[in-house]
Amino acid sequence: MSKRLPTLAVVGATGAVGTVMLGILSERENVWGEIRLVASARSAGKVLRVRGEDVVVQALTPEVFDGVDVAMFDVPDEISKEWAPIAAARGAVAVDNSGAFRMDADVPLVVPEVNADQVRNRPRGIISNPNCTTLSMIVAIGALHRTYGVKELVVSSYQAASGAGQEGIDVLRDQMAAVGADRSLAEKAGDVREAVGELGPFPAPLAYNVVPWAGSLKDDGWSSEELKVRNESRKILGLPDLRVNATCVRVPVITTHSLVVHATFDSEVAADDARKLLGESDGVQVLDDPAKAEFPTPADVVGTDPTWVGRIRQSLDDPASLDLFLCGDNLRKGAALNTAQIAEVVAKEFTKD
C-alpha cells in the first residue's frame, strides 16, 4: 500500500514569495499529496505550474482549507491575521510568513536548523516563519550559540529591494535604468534624487545610494525591522535577555540580504574553530579566503539556499567576540524556503505508511 501523503495549501501563491515557493516545492523531495494553490478572488482561475503540473488557483474561502493538513501563508500581515486562525479552525496547521503572530507567546517561531523541536508547541495551530533579515543570519548564529553561548549581537544590515516585495524590485530596476547611462550623476547633493524618478516603497533613492531605513517607526527612533531582528533572535534562540543592537540599511541589490555581525560569546572562539564548526553546520556555507577574493556577495549568493558566511575574524580586543559577514537569499531561506522546511517538519506528523 502506498503512503498517505498530507495535503498542502499555499495561500498567496501568486505573490513574490509565492512564486519562489512554487519553484522550491518543485525542486525539493516531494512530501505532499495534493497541493492547493490559493490567492485572492482576483487571481482565482489562474493556472500555475508546481511539481511539473498545472494547478488552477482557488479563491481564499474558509472551505478551501477543508481536508488541508498544512496551510502556508505568504500574504500581508492583515490577511494572515484573519485567515490563519480560520485555516487552523478547519484543522490545518498554519505556517505563516507574515509578522502577524511572530511574537505571540502561543505561536512558535521556527528555524528548523535551530529549533525544529518548537513546531509541536502550537496551541493555536499556527507556526510563524521569522522575518527575512533575522533569517539571513540566525542559522549561522544558532550554530555558534550551541557551542559557545551567544551573549550579544551588534548587527548592521545591507538589505535588498525585494524585501519590500515586487514593488521594491520594480522601483529599483526603474531607478537603475534611469541613472545607469548618465556618467555625470552622483557628484552633488540631490542630483540622484532628481534623476531616479519614483521612490516607491523607499523613503529615499536606492540607485547610487544606501538608505538607513526599513519598516515603520517605533519608539525611541528604532525601526520595526530593527526590533524584529532583536525580538525574533531572542525568541528563536530561546534567550529572552540576549543583548541585540541592529541598524537596518537598504542597499541597491535586488535580492539577498547581507549582514555584518559582531557577536560576543560566553567563551573564547578562535576564528579557525568557528570556520570549522560553521562549515559542518546544516544550512551554512563558509566562503572565507580573502587572499583569493573569496567571500560571499549578494550577486553570487542569490538563488541559493544556504546562509553564506565569510570574513570570519576574532576580535583583536576580545577573544570571545567574532566579526562576520553573512549573506542569505531573502526570498528563499529568508521566506519561502524556511516556510517549506517548517511545513516539511509538520508533514511528518501527517504522513502515514
Added chain:
Amino acid sequence: MSKRLPTLAVVGATGAVGTVMLGILSERENVWGEIRLVASARSAGKVLRVRGEDVVVQALTPEVFDGVDVAMFDVPDEISKEWAPIAAARGAVAVDNSGAFRMDADVPLVVPEVNADQVRNRPRGIISNPNCTTLSMIVAIGALHRTYGVKELVVSSYQAASGAGQEGIDVLRDQMAAVGADRSLAEKAGDVREAVGELGPFPAPLAYNVVPWAGSLKDDGWSSEELKVRNESRKILGLPDLRVNATCVRVPVITTHSLVVHATFDSEVAADDARKLLGESDGVQVLDDPAKAEFPTPADVVGTDPTWVGRIRQSLDDPASLDLFLCGDNLRKGAALNTAQIAEVVAKEFTKD
C-alpha cells in the same frame, strides 16, 4: 602694509582628490599667498584653475619646494614616502593625505575639530591626514567622546567607489551602464558577475551588489582598511587601548562613505542629549527625524562639508551605548577638506601682519 601670506604647494593637483582640493581652495576664505600646483612630469605644463586664476602645473622636483611654507600631498603612499621628507628638508611643512606616515609616532594624525593642538608636535615636519573611512565618523565620535568618554566602537562601513580613486569611479559608472537597462538581471547567482564586465580595483562586481572588502589582506583575515579605522581612531582620540571592531564593505555609491557605529561610553547617554551635543558641534550636521523620512544618505550628502549624523538611538540593553548612522563625503572631509583645514591651522604660524 599688507599681510605676508604663506606659500602653498599642492602635490598631486591633477588627481581625483587634487581636483576637489582646487575647488575647496577656491571656495574657502583665502589664507594663502602663492599657490603652486605640482604633479608628475607627465602632467607638467597643464593649466588648472584655482581661486579664479590659471596656474601652470610644475613637475615634482626638490626645487619646487623652495620658498614653500606648506606642501599638501594627495598622491600614492610610495610618492609621499619619498617626497614629503624632501619637502620638509627644504623647509616646508608637509601635510600628507597618504597612508605613509599615519602611524609614525613622530607624525601627528590630525582632525582639526578633534585634535588641532597636535599640529605642533611634528618633529619630522610632516602632519598626516587620516584615512577617509575614519574621517567619515571621527568628528562626531570625537565630540561625543569629549563629554561621555568613548570605550568601544563597533563599525560597519558602506564605502563609496571613489575611495578607490578615479579608476573606482570609472568602473562603477561602466558597470551601472552595463546593467542598468537589463530588467532580467540579478535573479540568479553569477549573472550580475557576467554582465558587469571589468571589475577594476574591486574584487567582485559593485553594481547591484555589495562587496565585503577594501584594501589589502593583513593578519588574521583583517583588511588594511579595517585596521586603519581601528588604529587611526585610537591615535586621533589619544586612546591607545580603545576597543574598535570594524568591518569594511564597498557599496555601489560613487562618492560619500556611510557608517553604522555602535559606540559605548563611560557614562549614560540619552539620545536627545547626544542629538543636542552633536547639533552644536563644529563640522557635524544632525539630520534625524525618521517620522519625516529625515536621515542622511550619500546621495543627499555628496559635495557637502560636514559629517552628517542620523538614526541616533540609545541601546535598549545599555544606557551607555548609542547606535548611529553617519555619512561623510570621502573626497571632501574624507580627504581634501581635512587636508586643507590642517594646512590652514599651520598657515597661521607663517602669516605675518
